[in-house]
Structures are given as C-alpha cells and as structure tokens.
Amino acid sequence: MDRLIYVAMTGAKQSMQRQATISSNLANAATPGFRADLDTFRAVPVLGEGAQTRAFVVAQTTGADLSPGVIQSTGRDMDAAINGDGWFTVQTGSGEAYTRNGGFEIDASGLLKTRSGLVVMGENGPITVPDNTRISFGSDGTISGTPLDNPSATTDLGRLKLVNPAGTDVYKGTDGLFRMRDGSAAQTDENVEVAPDALENSNVNAVDELVNMISSQRHYDMQVQLIQSADTNARSVASIIQFSS
Amino acid sequence: MMRSLWIAKTGMDAMQNNVDVISHNLANVATNGYKRERPIFDDLLYQNLRQPGGATSQTTSLPTGLQLGTGVRTVATARIFEQGSLQNTEGQLDLAINGVGFFQITQPDGTTAYTRDGSFQLDNQGNVVTAEGEALSPAIQVPAGTTSVSVGKDGTVTAIVNNVASAPVTLGVIQLATFINPAGLQAIGDNLYLETNASGAPTAGQPGTNGLGAVNQGYVETSNVNVTEELVNMIQAQRAYEINSRAVTTSDQMLQKLESM
Numbered sequence: 001m002d003r004l005i006y007v008a009m010t011g012a013k014q015s016m017q018r019q020a021t022i023s024s025n026l027a028n029a030a031t032p033g034f035r036a037d038l039d040t041f042r043a044v045p046v047l048g049e050g051a052q053t054r055a056f057v058v059a060q061t062t063g064a065d066l067s068p069g070v071i072q073s074t075g076r077d078m079d080a081a082i083n084g085d086g087w088f089t090v091q092t093g094s095g096e097a098y099t100r101n102g103g104f105e106i107d108a109s110g111l112l113k114t115r116s117g118l119v120v121m122g123e124n125g126p127i128t129v130p131d132n133t134r135i136s137f138g139s140d141g142t143i144s145g146t147p148l149d150n151p152s153a154t155t156d157l158g159r160l161k162l163v164n165p166a167g168t169d170v171y172k173g174t175d176g177l178f179r180m181r182d183g184s185a186a187q188t189d190e191n192v193e194v195a196p197d198a199l200e201n202s203n204v205n206a207v208d209e210l211v212n213m214i215s216s217q218r219h220y221d222m223q224v225q226l227i228q229s230a231d232t233n234a235r236s237v238a239s240i241i242q243f244s245s
Numbered sequence: 246m247m248r249s250l251w252i253a254k255t256g257m258d259a260m261q262n263n264v265d266v267i268s269h270n271l272a273n274v275a276t277n278g279y280k281r282e283r284p285i286f287d288d289l290l291y292q293n294l295r296q297p298g299g300a301t302s303q304t305t306s307l308p309t310g311l312q313l314g315t316g317v318r319t320v321a322t323a324r325i326f327e328q329g330s331l332q333n334t335e336g337q338l339d340l341a342i343n344g345v346g347f348f349q350i351t352q353p354d355g356t357t358a359y360t361r362d363g364s365f366q367l368d369n370q371g372n373v374v375t376a377e378g379e380a381l382s383p384a385i386q387v388p389a390g391t392t393s394v395s396v397g398k399d400g401t402v403t404a405i406v407n408n409v410a411s412a413p414v415t416l417g418v419i420q421l422a423t424f425i426n427p428a429g430l431q432a433i434g435d436n437l438y439l440e441t442n443a444s445g446a447p448t449a450g451q452p453g454t455n456g457l458g459a460v461n462q463g464y465v466e467t468s469n470v471n472v473t474e475e476l477v478n479m480i481q482a483q484r485a486y487e488i489n490s491r492a493v494t495t496s497d498q499m500l501q502k503l504e505s506m
Contacts, residue, residue: 016247016499017294017311023249023492024288024314027256029485030263031286031317039311047302060295061312074283076325078428103285103323106426108445115285115321131425131448132345132456148345148423148456172312176288206488217495224502231506 008226014059015220033101034202035064069203086192097177122158162192255316256489278361279468344458346421358437422447
C-alpha cells in the first residue's frame with residue numbers, strides 16, 4: 001500500500017478538527033466577550049531512513065484572536081465593557097483569571113459576581129455593594145454606589161482590577177477564561193477604559209468563519225479524493241501482478 | 246461521530262433560546278409592569294486534544310497545542326428592571342410605582358409574591374385585589390358606601406364614605422418591598438415574582454421613603470420592552486441560527502464524502 005493514503009488521511013482528519021474550531025467560533029457568535037480561537041496547520045516531516053519525502057499535517061490552535069468586539073449599549077447599570085485593550089479580573093479556584101465579559105450581578109450578600117458565579121476582583125479584593133444601592137461604573141473602572149434613599153450621598157465602593165498584559169502573555173484555559181502563561185497575577189493597568197451600561201459582543205467574524213468553513217470543507221474533499229486515487233493506484237497494481245487464470 | 250456537528254447544534258440551541266426569549270418579550274409588549282429579559286450566553290468547556298510541549302518525535306516538541314471549544318450554552322436570562330413609562334388611565338385603583346419597589350400580594354396559599362403591576366380591582370368584600378383576585382398586602386378594604394378612593398404618593402389610602410367629604414376615612418397604607426438583587430427574583434407568571442436565595446430577603450417600607458418609589462394613582466406602568474431593540478435582536482438571532490445550521494450542513498456533506506469513498 002502506498003504511503004500516500006496515510007498522508008492524505010492526516011490531511012482529512014486535521015480538516016475535521018479545524019471544522020470543530022470553526023463551529024465553536026460560530027456557536028459563540030453571540031457570547032459576550034468571547035474571543036475567537038485561531039488555528040493553523042503545521043507540516044510534520046516523517047523522520048526515518050532514506051530521503052525525507054513526506055510530511056504529515058497537524059492542526060493546532062495557536063491561541064485566540066484578541067481584537068475587540070462591538071460594544072453594545074444594554075441600559076443595565078451592572079453591565080460594563082472594556083473599550084480597547086484590557087481585561088476584567090475574576091477569582092477562580094486556581095488564582096486570578098481574566099475575562100472580557102462584564103455582565104455582572106450581585107448575590108444576596110451584595111458581592112459583585114459574574115453570571116457564572118465567579119467573584120469579581122477590585123484593586124483591594126472583592127467588591128461588596130450595600131443594600132438599596134444603585135451602582136455605576138466610571139470610565140476608569142471606579143464603582144460608585146448611590147443609596148436610593150439619599151441620592152446625594154454617593155459613596156466610592158472601590159475600583160475594578162483592570163489589567164492589560166501583552167497578548168502573548170495570556171492563554172485561554174479550558175474554562176474559557178484567560179490566565180497568565182507564567183501563572184502570575186497581572187499588574188493593574190491605569191489606562192484601561194471602561195464603557196458603562198454596555199456589553200462587548202463576541203469578536204467572531206461570521207464572514208471569515210464561513211469562508212474558512214468552506215475552504216476547510218474543500219480541503220477535506222481534496223484529501224478524500226487523494227485517498228481514492230491511492231486506492232485506484234493500488235487496485236491497478238494488484239491487477240497487473242495478478243496471475244491470469 | 247463528528248465534533249463540529251454537535252458544536253453547531255449547541256449554537257442552534259442557544260439561538261433557539263434567544264428567539265424564545267425575544268418572542269416572550271414581544272408577546273408581553275402590552276403587559277402592565279412587565280420587565281424584559283435578555284438571554285446570556287457562555288462558551289462551554291474547552292478540550293486539550295494535544296498539550297503544548299508534548300513530544301512530536303524523540304527530538305522535537307509541539308510549540309502550541311490543539312485546544313477545541315465544545316460550543317455554547319444559554320447560562321441565564323437576565324431580567325432588566327428599567328422603569329417602564331407611566332400611562333395615565335384615570336382609574337381610581339390603577340397605581341404605578343415611579344422608582345424601585347414592588348407591591349406585595351398575598352397568594353391563595355398565604356405566601357407573599359411581588360409585582361410591579363398596580364392595576365387593582367375590588368372584590369365582592371371590597372378588598373383591593375389584583376386582576377387575578379389575589380389580595381394586596383397589607384390588606385386594604387374599602388367600606389360599603391364609598392364614593393371615592395384616593396391614594397397618596399406615600400401609599401396612604403383614604404376614602405370618602407357616604408359623601409361626607411369633610412371627614413375622609415383612612416383605610417391603610419400600602420407598603421412596598423425592595424430586594425438587594427431584584428434580578429434574582431423568580432417569575433411565576435401572572436406578573437408575579439417570588440423571593441429566592443439569589444434575590445435576598447425583602448425590605449418593606451413606605452413608598453417615597455428610604456429610596457422607595459412613589460405610588461401614582463390613576464397611572465399604570467407599561468411594559469419596558471423596546472420593540473425596535475427586540476426586532477434587531479431577532480434578526481441577529483435568526484442569522485446566527487442560519488450560520489450554525491450551515492455548519493451542520495457542511496459537517497454532513499463531509500461525512501457524506503467519506504461514506505461515498
């Protein structure tokens with residue numbers, strides 16, 4: 001059997017993996033703060049005796065596309081989006097993690113949390129909102145609370161911990177949150193800008209993904225065609241060396 | 246079978262939920278005191294199929310790995326308690342809250358539910374009840390022979406009985422309740438909400454005090470659904486649904502190719 005069939009097989013198999021990444025991006029076209037996954041193909045030369053004539057292909061995700069999504073006003077005073085680069089900080093079981101999704105809630109004890117129940121970090125730890133208070137975010141991430149019974153007594157509740165590590169220093173974990181590659185906690189950045197009463201949409205570009213999907217499908221078709229050619233070749237060879245009865 | 250089939254399915258599911266929520270909002274565009282909802286989406290877990298740094302041969306290792314997302318889920322519907330607009334009806338028992346707070350309603354089983362819908366009626370005993378016939382709490386009873394009822398901004402209810410305009414009778418005071426996290430209330434239909442662990446315990450008070458809204462007689466609070474916004478959301482949801490169904494079709498065609506080899 002010719003080795004072509006195995007080489008083409010890796011091509012077809014990796015196109016399927018790529019299709020999974022594209023589907024996942026498309027499925028999250030409406031997830032606030034979502035960052036699209038990028039993937040590439042890489043040639044892996046087959047090492048061995050003799051001349052190197054073949055290379056298998058391997059799909060890999062090189063990280064996430066960190067370009068900003070569209071900021072959409074929601075009119076909800078507990079929503080915040082980051083305008084430009086930067087991240088909100090949340091507390092997880094394994095240290096700090098970073099997210100672009102600023103749809104916050106408060107729980108029954110007044111603690112500021114994300115919708116998935118993670119505690120949002122301020123510069124001096126978690127943020128607690130007192131009873132009967134309406135909060136508003138400032139453009140530098142400061143949170144002010146206005147007591148409903150005394151609108152003139154606005155108090156400062158703290159400031160969101162906003163960080164802006166370089167894109168190469170963060171990676172997306174299996175929970176979809178970003179963390180520092182070296183496991184450290186990122187430094188607070190004074191220049192991150194918050195847009196209050198708004199959420200950032202997913203940065204998935206449907207046009208890109210659809211085009212990728214078609215090209216990946218055609219790539220797959222081509223690989224399958226090659227497998228069929230290899231099969232035809234093998235069949236011809238077999239018929240030549242057959243004993244004619 | 247094929248990962249992308251299932252991933253695209255989660256996308257279609259989520260968009261289906263999105264359209265469900267939008268339809269519910271639009272259906273309630275004329276419901277007094279209705280508060281609109283927004284679906285919230287979250288990406289599902291990721292799978293590391295190939296760990297970065299894994300060996301590719303005896304001498305080489307992977308510079309980056311292969312991490313595949315598994316799709317999306319609808320994690321919550323967030324209720325937006327924006328004030329609806331106040332519509333003048335001139336109804337004596339139409340009350341609207343301008344500001345925060347909920348009317349307290351005693352349900353048939355004795356528990357308290359909360360509502361923003363203040364279009365009240367009288368039952369055959371003269372009790373102030375909702376359109377469903379459930380009594381306002383604390384209970385207010387209008388005596389026989391009442392010619393007019395007036396409700397002050399602070400919730401005080403007085404009545405002119407037997408046309409004695411010089412001596413109005415005080416019937417009681419309407420109390421409003423607030424919650425630290427109204428978004429955590431559970432909607433049970435009939436414009437009612439129930440307290441949950443997430444909403445925290447209610448704090449009752451007199452309208453117009455402690456930041457509670459004032460009660461306005463002769464007004465109802467309209468729904469806060471913004472039709473334009475819902476229609477734009479619907480277009481977006483429909484297109485996202487179609488794109489995800491396209492991903493299903495593509496995966497199907499790839500499998501077909503395999504099968505016809």
